[in-house]
Amino acid sequence: YYDKLIFEISKEGRVGYTLPKPDFGKYSVNDLPEGLLRQDTPDLPEVSELDVVRHYTNVSNKNFGVETGFYPLGSCTMKYNPKINEEIAALPAFSALHPMQPAETAQGALKVYYELARSLAEISGLAEFTLNPFAGAHGELTGLMLMRQYHIKRGDMNRTRVIVPNSAHGTNPASAAVCGLEIVEVESTPEGTIDVEKLKPLLDETIAGIMMTNPNTLGIFEKEILEIASLVHACGGLLYYDGANLNPLLGVCRPGDMGFDIMHINLHKTFSTPHGGGGPGSGPVGVAAALTEFLPNPRVKKVEDRYVVETGDDAIGSVSGFFGNFAVMMRAYTYILSLGKENIRHVGSLATLNANYVKESLKQDYYLPIEGVCKHEFVFDGLADKSTGVTTLDVAKRLLDYGYHAPTIYFPLLFHQSIMIEPTETESKETLDEFIGVMKTVAREARENPDIVKSAPHSTPVRRLDETTAAKKPILRFKDL
Amino acid sequence: YYDKLIFEISKEGRVGYTLPKPDFGKYSVNDLPEGLLRQDTPDLPEVSELDVVRHYTNVSNKNFGVETGFYPLGSCTMKYNPKINEEIAALPAFSALHPMQPAETAQGALKVYYELARSLAEISGLAEFTLNPFAGAHGELTGLMLMRQYHIKRGDMNRTRVIVPNSAHGTNPASAAVCGLEIVEVESTPEGTIDVEKLKPLLDETIAGIMMTNPNTLGIFEKEILEIASLVHACGGLLYYDGANLNPLLGVCRPGDMGFDIMHINLHKTFSTPHGGGGPGSGPVGVAAALTEFLPNPRVKKVEDRYVVETGDDAIGSVSGFFGNFAVMMRAYTYILSLGKENIRHVGSLATLNANYVKESLKQDYYLPIEGVCKHEFVFDGLADKSTGVTTLDVAKRLLDYGYHAPTIYFPLLFHQSIMIEPTETESKETLDEFIGVMKTVAREARENPDIVKSAPHSTPVRRLDETTAAKKPILRFKDL
């Protein structure tokens, strides 16, 4: 077990770099006024190149990734991240471009931006996209800004409340708050979908809109979406679609066709770009025709056969320094071109097939609170056998011992022991069968040998952590260790 | 522990590729005469791209490499393989070149070949190099062909015997045999170097030359090299230098200056290209001025400012389809340019420093048969304490448990329990100190708890193997499992 920090292998005088020798004569940074100069030297590591390479190789081996094994993490769409995407994104003809170089010297890159935006518009049934937002939550924030801007520009200043289902992703209310919106929760039916009757009384002239995802966080399709849309629109509000759950809809239906006005897409979910341990992602935002003038700056447009960069006066402003996470877009567009229209149409159904297969295979062993066909993911409420004292956390940790990443746990909050599973379409029946087998084994262990589950994991690089002390006495840097 | 073969995850109908759709109409390979077509279908795997990626990722994790940890493998010069080398070698401007494209369309590549050859000539003190041989052993064979050709072209047809020290690398006699030469062994002194007095009587008009490495396989510098050279030359023979041990000489001395006429260099040792689990390597061969006309075809020459490809009539012929392992040359030349003349000169001394440091630190615990300063490597003859029953093999296997690759064992054959250690110059004192510590621990275990050493390794992906059955009942393919 490799347990060193890079600082712990540092030694004075060692170097890991080469730099060009300056060739400019007399200049020295010490000619700057003394008062502008740093007084001490930052304590950065001093290591050789091999030290660095071996260190981070060994550090990487303490991680689990999609290429290590199955990652059934609900709501995260951990599908395969194709290698060709990486190759294309690394092309120096794109990666060496300066964001301020004139459009006429970056036509290839601007075309990628433009064509990807057009492709997303086609897939989502919306009019136009900005690719500038950096992540899903950032897309949400941008989308809500667009929602507010729409009302503001119409002089409809009192619409500062946004409806969010109580099953919503945690970021939804946070995004609304950051955008200066007040949250109104709408309750779910016992089937987990929005209760239309409870929605109706909430709809008034203070409502900016509603944030939804469909299928919702339980993996259930909101069948009454058209009625919801017409109700919200009738009251003057807009519909925001949280694209975190877009994957099952590919080839099946389009948010725009359901009446959604604004949506974000997580390129790192539906469009196969890697999650990178938490980022960089990319959260393009699409809007219906009535909102296109509000999209953030800069924007990429096509004028005849050329691509240009524009700014719009009615734009919400800017949400990013430049064009967003461009290299992530390169990957997503590679994915779309690789699949093409004839394969993209299968993504949704196959993701749904995999989810239902796992659900049906495990519902004797784990408690399924909502019956019926799910979409790309579903939720168990812990073990079916409630007598064992084994919690969802225990099950999750035990799965690590068997070489799986754990599903999402304790979300959605609707159930106490939520286990949310999303297999994605890139996993084979064999992988699912093995996972199902292990889930059943864990359920049996919970009955027969609960201690081994409760004290799991046993074979991971480290075991359960003391999170309380970490939060009580935070140590956030090497110096404080 | 991942134990599947790719064939074991195959399933009929699954695919892992995309290919362009043909657009040529009526043609089908089945139009070939029936008698030319294969009757069955080869049983290749049918797997998805993710299957492939996950499979080989998991397979890779059963391996140990230089970037995993310390690799003190004597005679193999397992130095750091710089990342920039890989980046440069992958440049499409080089990797997409067809070997038969005209020289005027491949000037950049030919320049790399030419400049690398010139650099090697400078470093070795010889006149000219061919880079065509694919590996060290291949270079040896090529070098011996050059030796024979030299005599043949002089009409000196009886020189068919070559002298090899009894401490030589195993390939030396094999290469000689394949080149149609008869081997004459010359004995070593107790200090492990060639016994000049025993050499003298062997030198007659049947001698084509002598194959040596200096420092020799014990890491000892052959101090009498100038006398040996003059004796061999006086009898009409040539001196062949086995470049496997070139590393300690960088910045210290040059084979050409010692009187060697022919040598090979292992680019994957001295010049930092990766070993790749056994290849591809590269084994350039250099010669003194009198032998340049015999170098194999094709040859790369500079004519004014242009690079041309030539063939020579007196050449030994061809030892490769094209220019050898060109992509390996790209790496080696990157290494030379990165170091530059001011750093290359330190390689040898630092490699020697590391070897002597380990040797001096361990000679109480392991039996050092030859005292004194070594060069880049040295040999222990097993544990100092001969009473434990713990063999060199046991020590080697126990090191695996501690996260090290084992040293070379049971070579050279001069000692019964040889442990041959070569740290290389890219390892830090800390790494050496940790290794020294573990070697001492193993020596202590051998005394105090020999069984744990004798039954090692314990923590590796698999443990000691049944090699006897493997050889007796060979199973060489999946079908025979």
Place this chain on the structure above:
Amino acid sequence: MFKYFPHTGADIKEMLGRIGVGSLDDLNAEIPAEVRFNKEYNLPVSMSESEVREYFTRLGNENRSLTVFAGAGSYDHYAPSVVSQLISRSEFLTAYTPYQPEISQGTLQYIFEFQSMISELTGMESCNASMYDGPTATAEAMFMAVSNAKKRNKVLVSKTVNPNVMRVVKTYAFFKGVEIAEIEEKEGVTDLASMKELLSAGDVAGVIVSSPNCYGIVEDYSGFSEAVHDAKALLIMNADPSTLSVLKTPKEWGADIACGDGQTLGMPLNFGGPYVGYLATTKELLRKLPGRIVGATTDVDGKRAFVLTLQAREQHIRRQKANSNICSNQSLMALYVTIYLALMGKKGLREVNETSYAGAHYLCDELIKTGKFSLCFNHPFLKEFAVKTTLNVDKLYKKLLDNGILGGIPMKQLKPGMDNALLFCVTEKRTRAEIDRLVSLIKEEA
């Protein structure tokens, strides 16, 4: 099937059987027919891998590779080969946010190292796991100040802050209801008197300044923190972290929050992204810090380990009152920074600045020697500087582009009205020969 779909016909049949539906289509039976998408997508047909390569190679040929003398927020520093090769290890690349710390120590450890390194550079005690980019990190810093101030929600921003940062800050502020007031600049630097006047109203939560500023000037912020703190506001400094190996740190200037973009720590230009924001603060403000934070702890066996910590802050427990909705970081780019700083170390990062400084000052002197250029403002700079010229700026810019050179950037693109100025940047990658060529091209116009 397709290479990314492992389903054989037999698989699908068997799986549908277990589910108890007849066809793939039946899996979507509950979706109203009115919203079913029954058409073909208007998208290209599938390209095989070699066609994809061909396509992007062709597109790449429509971009021009330029020698970069431009900065303005994106800097052409050296990006080591080691970094890109290590971050492509799938254990880093294809992992999710480290929710399961037992199998995510790789990610957690490097974030801990990242936080430590940013702390060293900024002088701050507390640093988070990274932000999207410099501009959004600055906007988040603004929210921290407002949250800290409770009732006051005005934030001052110096006019010398990079306009790209300014735009994002203003956008965020507008929707959250934060009031922005701009501090005047005087001769290219923030006007202390203007700031003091704005502060005097007593309604200011925070003040944002930058180092180096949008002209490349290394401003002297003496007296700033005292004035800001006297007004019970926080000082936020957007600083280029690469320069902090030589320049006075935000901590030394008395800032409460340091933020900025880590792109200068060896990241490719990437046409603007991904980059990485950083956000660091004092011990006191730790619990105001948004985003992910990694802390050290131990496991049940007492082994040192790392974990996401301080998650119980407002965006989680009081999410409807959240000051930030950020729920991921720019993790892989933080790894980029970490490996870069490990390689460069104490000595290398200083050398980067030494060489950039020398190159920039050499270029500046050569330009001035032509007699057609002068510095816009007479203040010290490091690697970037703005010059006025008597030459036609547009023609010059175009001429350099035609010769494969990007920059200086016409200053009017950043600061409308500055029609006769160019912003040049010289990093350690620019050679003497490249600079001399630039100068000689300019001389042709002079």
Place this chain on the structure above:
Amino acid sequence: MFKYFPHTGADIKEMLGRIGVGSLDDLNAEIPAEVRFNKEYNLPVSMSESEVREYFTRLGNENRSLTVFAGAGSYDHYAPSVVSQLISRSEFLTAYTPYQPEISQGTLQYIFEFQSMISELTGMESCNASMYDGPTATAEAMFMAVSNAKKRNKVLVSKTVNPNVMRVVKTYAFFKGVEIAEIEEKEGVTDLASMKELLSAGDVAGVIVSSPNCYGIVEDYSGFSEAVHDAKALLIMNADPSTLSVLKTPKEWGADIACGDGQTLGMPLNFGGPYVGYLATTKELLRKLPGRIVGATTDVDGKRAFVLTLQAREQHIRRQKANSNICSNQSLMALYVTIYLALMGKKGLREVNETSYAGAHYLCDELIKTGKFSLCFNHPFLKEFAVKTTLNVDKLYKKLLDNGILGGIPMKQLKPGMDNALLFCVTEKRTRAEIDRLVSLIKEEA
């Protein structure tokens, strides 16, 4: 110090102290002064990493990227992105020969898979861990035949074998004292009668033929193995392994040894290398097989595992009588083949041949339609074919090059005397548009 040398001044001092010498120089005290190299190497000074990149980028610009219609031993097949990215995992890339099987199961397992796949393609039971390239693998096959025959040391090689292979075989043969005789060709194929006549002397150890041959022709080897075996010789077939998913295998033709180059299994052109040779044979000849061989076994716990086996063959125990000095393989390139074949599978490799076949025949027909071309020999071909033309071959070749197209190769480069012929190759990567452009350029000359 330098980035690849971790020695600090303090380290060196301390280490010298333990060794008991005063200076680094003293470590070389035993080396005679006459041979000490006390000068500076006549080499360039150290380039920093960004200078190295710059240098090779500039050199790369002196190469021309061409659309490849050339084969002749190197084929421009599709090389999947997965392969190059997986082989760059350092656990594969930086490992040595798997001498310590307990920590080398990665290498050993993929070689076992490689052997299994080559066995499937060739039909042979025994395959080694790979050779340097196709030509040297063929030379090693020749030595196997001679060794097997004991006293006879003549080997016949068909004149239709690729001259690059022929040259290496002859070089190896000359120095080892093996006599080579060439079998005449007749209308582009090996003349059975000529072979029989040469065999009749009773002194032949082996016969080497190829498929497809140097003109791209798929020869009909009916009757060959019978004749060769009647003469107690071995039949060696150099076969392009990519074609073996559709063409009759060496085993089906009755060959005793199959050999060739694996470059066609998705390897980049690499300016000629590294490629990978393969060598496979019957069960009976297994112990004559040179090079590394991996076999399956179990460990002490009964786990399945793989190991280098049959090492106790002549080059180890009777090394002075060795028939081969090969002591490594082309391991990483064998991994390349293995991953390629895993991706392509049963169906993909056939598709490669279907598409190449269609493209090649389409091109051939279009050329013939111009009225200026005809096939050199009227025999079936797969992806490569030789045509005679009434046009000026050199001018045509040059014109195509000027238009970014390589090939067809002037046949005289391979077969002196064939002045008016070109050898074209079409792989699955060549599009209809590319072929049509080639044809239209040629039509301009016609």
